[in-house]
Amino acid sequence: MTERGQRMLKRTVHTSHQLSAESIAKDLQTSCGLQISTTTVCRELHGMGFHG
Structure with missing residues (x-):
C-alpha cells in the first residue's frame, strides 16, 4: 500500500x-x-496501532 493510501485509510x-x-x-x-x-x-490498521 502506498503512503497516499495509508493517509486515506487513516483519515477514513x-x-x-x-x-x-x-x-x-x-x-x-x-x-x-x-x-x-x-x-x-x-493489516494496515493493526500496523498503525488501531486494534479491535
Whole structure:
C-alpha cells in the first residue's frame, strides 16, 4: 500500500470510528479508486496501532 493510501485509510478511520474493514475497503475503492482487500485494511490498521 502506498503512503497516499495509508493517509486515506487513516483519515477514513478517524472520521468514522465504527466502520467495519469491509465498509472501509469499499469506501476507499469508491472515493479514491484504491483496490484494497479487507485483509489488507485490517493489516494496515493493526500496523498503525488501531486494534479491535
